[in-house]
Amino acid sequence: MNSRRRSCGGAAVVVATSGADARGHARRAWVAGVLALSAAAAGCAGPLTPPAETLADVPGAWTHASAVRMPAASASEDDRSRSATGPWWMAVGDPVLHSLLEQAGEVATVRVARERLAEASASLRAARAAMTPEVTASVGGVFTAPGDDAIRQSIRSATIGLAYDFDVSGARDARATAARARGEARAEAVEAARIAARELCVRLYTAYAAATEQRQVTRQSVRAFEDALAIAESRARARLGPQVDVVQARAALAAARATLPRLEAAREGARLGLEALLGLRPGALAGSLGGVDTVPAVDADRPLRTPLEVVSRRPDLRVAERELAAASAGRIAAMQDRWPRLTLGALLGVQSVRVAGPLAGDGLVSSLVAGIAGPLFDGGRLEAQVDAARARERAAAIAYRQAALVALSEVEEGLSTLAQAQTEDALMAASVDAATARLALVGSRWRSGLSPFLDVVLAEQALQAANAQRVLTRGRRLETFARLSTAVGAGS
DSSP states (O other), X not given: OOEEEEEETTEEEEEEOOOHHHHHHHHHHHHHTGGGHHHHHTTOOSOOOOOGGGGGGSOSSOTTGGGSSOOBOOSOHHHHHSBXXXXXXXXXXXXXXXXXXXXXXXXXXXXXXXXXXXHXXXXXXXXXXXXXXXXXXXXXXXXXXOOSSSOOEEEEEEEEEEEEEEOSSSHHHHHHHHHHHHHHHHHHHHHHHHXXXXXXHHHHHHHHHHHHHHHHHHHHHHHHHHHHHHHHHHHHHTTSSOHHHHHHHHHHHHHXXXXXXHHHHHHHHHHHHHHHHTTOOTTTTTTGGGGOOSOOOBOOOOOBOOHHHHHHHOHHHHHHHHHHHHHHHHHHHHHHTTSOEEEEEEEEEEEEEEETTTTOEEEEEEEEEEEEEOOSOOTTHHHHHHHHHHHHHXXXXXXXXXXXXXXXXXXXXXXXXXXXXXXXXHHHHHHHHHHHHHHHHHHHHHHTTSSOHHHHHHHHHHHHHHHHHHHHHHHHHHHHHHHHHHHTTOOO
């Protein structure tokens, strides 16, 4: 690895110039000091790589990791990034969701990001081409006939020219480095867009499945209230029960039926959102989603990356990292533009001159020109460009530091939320069992004439509420698991 070590504000930083084969090791050193980047960026003259002593700035473990069934990975890096069964969504036993997530990897936002990557690649080729000699060819002819008595002449020429601007200051090399870093950022942006699309796909699918399951629960309540209304009417006609039971049964039935349109609207809205995300026409997923009736369960017992691995592997953070590298290289180029430039030009060709008289003839034309030029006075233009480049670098360092802090916070929040969802899911399962037992007991007592029908209505509504809440809890658990998986950089 070729590098230049510089001192900046009392802290040593490394100016990395190695190729792609060494960038993986440099990235680990880079991201280890993410919390010190913004201070180190000011006034330096090279791409920033913090020293090893800043490793303590990134926490060594997660605060809420012990509360979630996602043990820290201890296997190889390959096993940490991908479980034995495949990507993270294989922990969700739902083939329909698996298929949708595969499709979400090629949505419009991902394709747009890929085209931006192609644009950045072309810019890199242009920057590299600027560092090579320029060869030009020209063919021309001139014919003059001033008047009847004037001398007529014709000149024909063909030349090949060579021009080369020696990169004495290294400004063009720095610009090529910046272009390469921007290209790497665009490559990471493709994966970041894919992760974002898949996370949105999980949220929409969860909303669809939750609305579908809640609709089924509500329909069960409607059927239960229909049966209860029939029994109440029969008992009222036989003068075995009060008429108020009939009124209460009808009111409860109407309330249960009134929730069905809202759930149907939520279900259709989620399906339309999925179709729009995947670039499909409305109704295209109606058949695929026809068999979805419950929120899928999640096996959250998955490997969990360490904080340092999260900072070094998340695509959005790698985008910010490479943007900072590009800004650093751009600042170097702006500083080196103040140096003199050395240029060399050569010309070789043939020329044919035809003039009436003895001056006619052909000949070989050649020239060699070398020059050195540098700015003496530009009104502060170059210095202003350096100041602007430094400001961009400092802004990129601040953005990278903040993005890393947000990423760490997202993981901590995801761990805490997932732990709460797991606990709440277990409690809601017990609540549903208790509500079911209560309804069975109250229903038996009402049919025996030992309890009023209001107790049946309240028990049925409590069961419906418990079932609906458990559906929401399972949905939150699935969404939280997906967010946590993407927050730790396990997007695929």
